[in-house]
Amino acid sequence: MLSIKSAISFIVPVVSFVVYQAATKTDFSTLPCALAGFNCPSNIPIHGFFDGSYEETYNVFVDNIKKGREVGAGLTVYVDGKKVVSLQGGWQDVENKIEYTNDTLQMVFSSTKALSAIVIAQLVDQGLLSYDERISTYWPEFAQNKKENVTLMDLMRHTAGVGALDAPLSMANVSDPKVFSEILASQPHNFDGQPVHSYHAITQGWYQNEIIRRVDPQHRTVDDFAREFKDKYGSEWYLKPDATEGVNLSRIAPFYQKPKYQQLLNLAATYLNPFSDKTFINSVFDKNSLFTKTVIHPNINQKEGVMNNRDPENRAVEGPSYSGHTNADSMAKIGAMMANRGRAIVKGEPDLFTKDSTYQEATTFIAAEIDEVFPQLPIINQRGGFMVFSNENFFDLSDNDTFFVGGTGAGGSLFVWNEKYNIAIAYAMNGYSDTIGPDIRTVSIVKSVYNQVKKQKSKAI
Numbered sequence: 001m002l003s004i005k006s007a008i009s010f011i012v013p014v015v016s017f018v019v020y021q022a023a024t025k026t027d028f029s030t031l032p033c034a035l036a037g038f039n040c041p042s043n044i045p046i047h048g049f050f051d052g053s054y055e056e057t058y059n060v061f062v063d064n065i066k067k068g069r070e071v072g073a074g075l076t077v078y079v080d081g082k083k084v085v086s087l088q089g090g091w092q093d094v095e096n097k098i099e100y101t102n103d104t105l106q107m108v109f110s111s112t113k114a115l116s117a118i119v120i121a122q123l124v125d126q127g128l129l130s131y132d133e134r135i136s137t138y139w140p141e142f143a144q145n146k147k148e149n150v151t152l153m154d155l156m157r158h159t160a161g162v163g164a165l166d167a168p169l170s171m172a173n174v175s176d177p178k179v180f181s182e183i184l185a186s187q188p189h190n191f192d193g194q195p196v197h198s199y200h201a202i203t204q205g206w207y208q209n210e211i212i213r214r215v216d217p218q219h220r221t222v223d224d225f226a227r228e229f230k231d232k233y234g235s236e237w238y239l240k241p242d243a244t245e246g247v248n249l250s251r252i253a254p255f256y257q258k259p260k261y262q263q264l265l266n267l268a269a270t271y272l273n274p275f276s277d278k279t280f281i282n283s284v285f286d287k288n289s290l291f292t293k294t295v296i297h298p299n300i301n302q303k304e305g306v307m308n309n310r311d312p313e314n315r316a317v318e319g320p321s322y323s324g325h326t327n328a329d330s331m332a333k334i335g336a337m338m339a340n341r342g343r344a345i346v347k348g349e350p351d352l353f354t355k356d357s358t359y360q361e362a363t364t365f366i367a368a369e370i371d372e373v374f375p376q377l378p379i380i381n382q383r384g385g386f387m388v389f390s391n392e393n394f395f396d397l398s399d400n401d402t403f404f405v406g407g408t409g410a411g412g413s414l415f416v417w418n419e420k421y422n423i424a425i426a427y428a429m430n431g432y433s434d435t436i437g438p439d440i441r442t443v444s445i446v447k448s449v450y451n452q453v454k455k456q457k458s459k460a461i
Contacts, residue, residue, distance in 0.1 A: 029068025112324030205320025
């Protein structure tokens, strides 16, 4: 019979191993898979195609699902205006065994901001807006509580001081356009009138809409412009799918998060680590923090869940900073045009902009600042709002002069392009990662694409 000491010496290592494996397993693999290689993802449905020279990219995409880093996803890549990868894999709906296909619609969170920035640039192109103009020129009621000097560029670059709301939003607030407009206009500047970089996670698009509908002759919003992209470019976007006629809501993929126990173990590990910086985590639990006012207060009715992706009531609200429902093919098509400086890539389709100077102005670098809401994430925004993904902070590419531009969304979506190599990459997924910004799934994909394109173009010289 084992002595107590012997039993403890046996049990402690076993329990430690199980706890470690549970805490460090990939987000969407099962515990039996992590512990013993049992019940791991298998018979994974894969749709679409890839050019043979991008086999490594295909392998990375499939490997993400096989290893439990992903549930279901879509990946599309354009090079020189040609679609070279269009893959969909895994499950749109795990419970009902619905496969993730090119017909799936996915909420892409802040990747929507890149779309909104393109719409704003189109209005600048038409002379209806100017990045240097004060917002109050278009929207006089905005000029209160030390916001008088805030410009459109400030809003695009997250230095407008309206990312945080002093009071939580209710559904009643956003359902009445007049009331909602008054709430946004009366919100005091978050930094006493000073242009501080503070990520406008949710509010940016609402402020953009207030401006757009005042200058557009048809009083449209970002959603109206975005839905026109379907006819013009075959690019589907729905910012309020449950309020849009003709949308098949069964196409929408719900999000999946890693198990609660794993989230709690990771949180405990951070708190118990004496060398970890707990400033950000503390701000998440502080009801009076800038984080709470930026992320929680604008979350309508403060409902639990990943921005209420399964909630029809919230999916009927337009949020041009976060509510885009689309797919990788749709994002990449627009990205390919941006990589081509806004010019069409298909004969007969219209350009995004009528002037080359519009693209140049919108993608002008202004400055790199430390963000007040997410200081751990280097958020660099160009003049027109597009995010810059520098090599040292994101993709670690071999060419130091090469960087991607566009947007990324909570959970892991990506909508980026590179002008130098004429690349566009889009990734949409329903495996919601807690990591802020691109993670191992998309970093590996971007590097594989970049390496192949660089090799091909080096041979062509």
